[in-house]
Amino acid sequence: AAAGAAHAQDRPSQEALLRFAPLGQVTLVHVTDLHAQLVPMHFREATLNVGVGEARGQVPHLTGEALLAQYRIAAGTPMAHALTNLDFERLARAYGPMGGLDRIVTLIKAIRAERPGNTIVLDGGDTLQGSWTSLQSRGADMVEALRALTAEATTGHWEFTYGAERVKELVAAMPCPFLAGNVQDNEWNEDVFEHTKTFERGGVKVAVIGQAFPYTPIANPRWLIPDWSFGIKEEALAKRVQAAREEGAQLVVLLSHNGFDVDRKLAARVPGIDVILTGHTHDALPEPLKVGDTLLVASGCHGKFISRLDLRVEGGRVAEFRHALIPVFAGSIRPDAETAALVRKLRAPHAAELARVVGRTESLLTRRGNLNGTMDDMICAALMRQRDAEVALSPGFRWGYSLLPGSDITAEDVWAHTAITYPAAYRMTMKGEQIKLILEDVADNLFNPDPYYQQGGDMVRVGGLGWTLDVAAPAGQRVQDLTLLRTGQPLEAAREYSVAGWASVNEGTEGPPIWEVVMRHLSEGPVRVEPNRHLRLKGA
Amino acid sequence: MAVVTTLPRAAGAQMQAATAEAVRKATGGKEPQEGRVTLRLPPIAENGNTVPITVTVDSPMTAADHVKTVWIFADKNPTPDVATFHFTPALGRAQADTRMRLGQTQDVIAVAQMSDGSFYMARTEVKVTIGGCGG
Amino acid sequence: MAAPIGQPRVRLPASAKAGEIIEIRTLISHVMETGNRRDQEGKTIPRDIIKRFVAKFDGQEVFAMDLATAISANPYIAFPFKVEKAGSFEFTWTNDAGEERKSTAELKLA
Ligand SMILES: [Mn+2]
Ligand SMILES: [Mn+2]
Numbered sequence: 001a002a003a004g005a006a007h008a009q010d011r012p013s014q015e016a017l018l019r020f021a022p023l024g025q026v027t028l029v030h031v032t033d034l035h036a037q038l039v040p041m042h043f044r045e046a047t048l049n050v051g052v053g054e055a056r057g058q059v060p061h062l063t064g065e066a067l068l069a070q071y072r073i074a075a076g077t078p079m080a081h082a083l084t085n086l087d088f089e090r091l092a093r094a095y096g097p098m099g100g101l102d103r104i105v106t107l108i109k110a111i112r113a114e115r116p117g118n119t120i121v122l123d124g125g126d127t128l129q130g131s132w133t134s135l136q137s138r139g140a141d142m143v144e145a146l147r148a149l150t151a152e153a154t155t156g157h158w159e160f161t162y163g164a165e166r167v168k169e170l171v172a173a174m175p176c177p178f179l180a181g182n183v184q185d186n187e188w189n190e191d192v193f194e195h196t197k198t199f200e201r202g203g204v205k206v207a208v209i210g211q212a213f214p215y216t217p218i219a220n221p222r223w224l225i226p227d228w229s230f231g232i233k234e235e236a237l238a239k240r241v242q243a244a245r246e247e248g249a250q251l252v253v254l255l256s257h258n259g260f261d262v263d264r265k266l267a268a269r270v271p272g273i274d275v276i277l278t279g280h281t282h283d284a285l286p287e288p289l290k291v292g293d294t295l296l297v298a299s300g301c302h303g304k305f306i307s308r309l310d311l312r313v314e315g316g317r318v319a320e321f322r323h324a325l326i327p328v329f330a331g332s333i334r335p336d337a338e339t340a341a342l343v344r345k346l347r348a349p350h351a352a353e354l355a356r357v358v359g360r361t362e363s364l365l366t367r368r369g370n371l372n373g374t375m376d377d378m379i380c381a382a383l384m385r386q387r388d389a390e391v392a393l394s395p396g397f398r399w400g401y402s403l404l405p406g407s408d409i410t411a412e413d414v415w416a417h418t419a420i421t422y423p424a425a426y427r428m429t430m431k432g433e434q435i436k437l438i439l440e441d442v443a444d445n446l447f448n449p450d451p452y453y454q455q456g457g458d459m460v461r462v463g464g465l466g467w468t469l470d471v472a473a474p475a476g477q478r479v480q481d482l483t484l485l486r487t488g489q490p491l492e493a494a495r496e497y498s499v500a501g502w503a504s505v506n507e508g509t510e511g512p513p514i515w516e517v518v519m520r521h522l523s524e525g526p527v528r529v530e531p532n533r534h535l536r537l538k539g540a
Numbered sequence: 541m542a543v544v545t546t547l548p549r550a551a552g553a554q555m556q557a558a559t560a561e562a563v564r565k566a567t568g569g570k571e572p573q574e575g576r577v578t579l580r581l582p583p584i585a586e587n588g589n590t591v592p593i594t595v596t597v598d599s600p601m602t603a604a605d606h607v608k609t610v611w612i613f614a615d616k617n618p619t620p621d622v623a624t625f626h627f628t629p630a631l632g633r634a635q636a637d638t639r640m641r642l643g644q645t646q647d648v649i650a651v652a653q654m655s656d657g658s659f660y661m662a663r664t665e666v667k668v669t670i671g672g673c674g675g
Numbered sequence: 676m677a678a679p680i681g682q683p684r685v686r687l688p689a690s691a692k693a694g695e696i697i698e699i700r701t702l703i704s705h706v707m708e709t710g711n712r713r714d715q716e717g718k719t720i721p722r723d724i725i726k727r728f729v730a731k732f733d734g735q736e737v738f739a740m741d742l743a744t745a746i747s748a749n750p751y752i753a754f755p756f757k758v759e760k761a762g763s764f765e766f767t768w769t770n771d772a773g774e775e776r777k778s779t780a781e782l783k784l785a
Contacts, residue, residue: 186590189592189700215584217586217587218584218586229586229592231582231586235580395672441670442672445584452583453583453584453667475645504672505672589747589748590747590748614745617745618709618711619743619744619745621743622743622746623740623742623743625738625740625754630735630738631737631738631755631756631757632757633696635754635755636738636752636753636754637752637753637754638746638747638750638752638753639750640745641747642745
């Protein structure tokens with residue numbers, strides 16, 4: 001029955017969302033991967049989120065029914081809608097949008113009021129990028145958002161795509177430390193940022209250590225941050241954990257933008273970390289995952305959730321914990337007035353542009369998921385048509401919210417999927433073997449059995465080609481039966497193909513910004529994109 | 541030239557012929573054992589032109605028992621030689637850091653010679669990728 | 676004419692306690708021409724690298740390194756040193772043409 005009728009009133013009330021029996025001396029509140037989303041939106045979770053190696057079939061690589069079964073969540077319920085792609089359109093209309101800075105602040109203020117001397121609010125990074133207003137203000141709007149969230153520490157990944165100088169300006173303006181222990185200058189290997197911030201809560205000394213996305217210079221343009229080197233840097237982290245303990249920390253928290261599977265491996269190898277607040281891979285888990293003595297918390301993205309973790313600490317160990325993954329149902333939560341005013345102020349300079357209708361969709365447009373989403377196929381269609389190319393390449397970014405069928409597409413919606421500082425839509429010719437090389441290279445970033453070789457993100461989205469992806473095959477052999485859809489013929493290694501793409505990490509890439517290409521495409525009429533059936537997955 | 545040959549049992553995985561030859565030259569044909577040598581390298585190189593490498597060899601570094609020499613090889617570079625470190629007990633620890641160029645994804649190999657003439661070896665893969673797809 | 680060898684730079688702790696193992700870090704700017712590159716006219720640019728580094732403490736060689744063409748431009752070389760007494764280091768870099776660049780540094784005991 002629950003799967004049948006779903007109504008707004010089934011949504012939990014604000015009081016129900018906040019109901020939590022306090023425990024112990026310390027309350028951690030974690031939000032991550034906001035991607036500059038200030039207002040409520042719909043975000044469909046992945047249909048495909050394949051795990052490889054030890055992570056095969058393990059959280060967070062459960063989707064749909066498997067995820068609901070793992071956590072005993074009834075289908076059709078608000079939490080089922082928040083966590084999965086199932087019955088998305090109907091439940092989205094019933095339960096309404098999620099997130100919104102003013103709603104998140106209401107929840108945080110309530111928790112702080114309940115636990116004034118115990119609470120630490122931590123932001124997991126990928127906060128300052130992902131919207132037109134953040135691109136225009138180059139992150140400044142979201143620094144104000146961090147202030148409203150009363151965040152007490154943050155870290156980063158997409159923040160670095162504003163360039164080294166801008167990052168320094170933003171960090172100086174931030175209301176809290178920007179912790180990134182794994183970023184060193186590549187001349188003398190010296191720390192560029194703070195790595196640890198210590199707090200006193202409920203009489204317990206808490207050390208928070210920050211870890212930026214380890215592969216930023218590979219996944220994003222290195223030329224924007226030429227003098228900094230990243231990496232997981234496990235030994236350095238282990239030394240910092242030990243140092244924090246020796247200086248009296250009874251609770252050590254890693255504020256991480258490593259990605260969940262990297263953190264799962266790290267937790268088993270680096271002793272002394274009590275809690276890892278994970279980020280980057282956009283996973284949301286209703287319960288922490290315990291790895292040895294370490295609790296891994298995953299808090300989703302785009303403001304859909306905040307995590308609350310209460311901890312009772314004794315003798316430098318977590319004796320007991322209680323956790324809640326709180327879904328931020330915009331319709332259930334009274335917006336914080338002060339923050340609502342701030343959001344209006346931040347968006348005011350661009351309000352008219354943001355609201356401009358640039359197209360319409362008859363079908364659900366969504367991106368998150370290992371293989372092409374319908375939003376990706378729309379972007380690829382735009383690239384192939386507007387740039388006259390046989391093949392299109394669009395990056396497998398995990399950010400960008402979903403658009404329901406039968407809705408207008410605004411400029412804001414397009415920018416929420418394309419607002420980056422290297423948006424040039426290039427057009428070039430590539431040999432078939434080069435295209436395969438790119439696909440294999442990205443596939444190994446995602447499906448390498450060793451998590452430390454994984455960079456998160458989803459498979460590169462390809463337009464104009466059909467193929468089979470065997471996730472379990474060795475590097476270089478995962479991409480099979482590449483076919484040019486236009487001719488139905490196999491892709492020839494030696495033949496040149498016209499390729500249009502965007503978000504190249506190479507400096508000096510030329511072409512119009514991708515949003516112009518997409519908007520020109522949308523202006524030609526409503527789009528209808530069915531799920532891509534030219535991609536086959538094997539070995540999952 | 542790129543004929544792949546298998547080194548004696550200790551080497552296990554395969555090596556390019558030139559690399560196997562370079563290792564044989566370094567060890568005078570003796571068989572390097574596994575263990576005692578640790579290579580710290582990034583799993584994925586940020587920039588193939590400057591890949592940081594730290595090599596550490598487990599040794600008391602006393603006059604009687606210390607590491608004499610460590611050779612570094614890159615299996616699939618145009619030529620395998622990268623560096624040769626010459627240690628003395630005065631260092632107190634057998635470790636060295638430098639930065640090297642890797643043309644493609646490949647194994648980096650370290651061979652250490654001890655003062656008693658024994659040889660130890662370690663190898664680690666470093667991925668050199670095209671990059672992009674920021675997650 | 677050999678490629679220019681830049682000013683060597685060395686970093687070691689200002690002072691150290693006896694028995695402590697410190698880290699000595701060195702940098703020298705040099706293009707490290709591999710001999711595999713070609714100029715615009717397609718002519719091979721000849722190999723020209725720093726090929727040898729030697730560290731001496733009070734005249735005694737404590738560490739040395741032979742560099743091949745795979746070493747990155749602006750060679751970075753770091754190594755540990757067990758402090759027993761104060762003294763002075765002498766570092767020498769030598770290129771293919773035999774040109775040398777030297778640098779000295781004092782080690783003081785805390
Ligand atoms: Mn993110
Ligand atoms: Mn990220």
